[in-house]
Amino acid sequence: MERLDVIGNISRDRTHYPDHRGGARLGGAALLLSMAAAKAGRPAAPVCVLGSDLAHLPEAPGLDVIDWSARIQADGTSTTFDLEYDLQGELVAVRTDYGVAEGVTGHALRHVDLHPRGTYHVCCRRPLDVEAVLGRLAGNGADFSVDFFLPSAEAMIRASAHWLPKATTVFVNAAEYQLVERVVDTSTLPEVIVTDGPRAAVVRHFGRQGASAVPPPYLPREVTGAGDTLAGTFLAHRSQGATTVQALAEATAAAARYVAAPSLPIPAPRRA
Structure with a gap:
């Protein structure tokens, strides 16, 4: 089966909730999306830049489910996110230090040049230059899908608007879909997955709803990464032949299980 190459960040996260949930965890869309794909049966590789502090991840227990051959390491610290949520799981504040991920655009473009016919997912988040990366993928005729992160979504959606009709699938939440509608004729988009927290997720093909699925009612512990898992x-x-209805049902169920499970810990480096 063809590998899915996921362009994005891997990060050290700290989350905060008013009821004292949260804490330090391993995160980043490139990691969480790759792990979800691999667990569902598709080989996946994060196309990312790891700092010295996370250089040991490829050897960490439980993380060998993904293909690490598309990552590079750079001297310095990996991306860090400090994320504050309300009791409903809505993000209210985010503080970020991108660290070595400032080099992710150059790395992604070099990787795409080496694998022009690969299949890609692009996590459209800062500091990635989405215009450059999506332009290169579209110019190569590569299959690619995209998603966004609400704090930067307006700028990223505007930057990627020209290329969105060429994407196989666009993943957005309900608020991001409203932003997409402002800059793109949604009837030109082959497939859009719109999530809405615990409410029904829907699939739209060229502007028309084609499927929906309500996530199972799990009590959430941690919502960061639910969209990546989905x-x-x-x-x-x-990619394995499931219908849109089947794939959406599996995806919403996986996201619901993810938010109810313990967070992914940051593994300690192995001792020499």
Whole structure:
């Protein structure tokens, strides 16, 4: 089966909730989406830049489910996110230090040049130059899907608007879909997955709703990464021949299980 190459960040996250949930965890869309895809049966590789502090991840227990051959290491610290949520799981504040991920655009473009006919998912988040990366993928005629992160979504959606009709699938939440509608004729988009927290997720093909699925009612512990899990699971099942209805049901169920499970810990480096 063809590998899914996921362009994005891997990060050290700290989350905060008013009821004292949260804490330090391993995160980043490139990691979480790749892991979800791999667990659902599709080989996946994060195209990312790891700092010295996370250089040991490829050897960490439980993380060998993904293909690490597309990552590079750079001297310095990896991306860090400090994320504050309300009790409903809505993000209210985010503080970021991109660290070595400032080099992700150059790395991604070099990787795409080496693998021009690969299949890609692009996590459209800062500091990635999405215009350059999506332009290169579209120019190569590569299959690619995209998603966004609400704090930077307006700028990223505007930057990627020209290329969105060429994407196989666009993943957005309900608020991001409204931003897409402002800059793109949604009837030109082949497939859009719109999530809405615990409410029904829907699939729209060229502007028309084609499927919906309500996530199972799990009590959430941690919502960061739910969208990445849904996207990776959906793409994996579709690549294995599942219908849109089947893939969406599997994806919403995986996302619901993810938010109810313990967070992914930051593994300690192995001692020499």
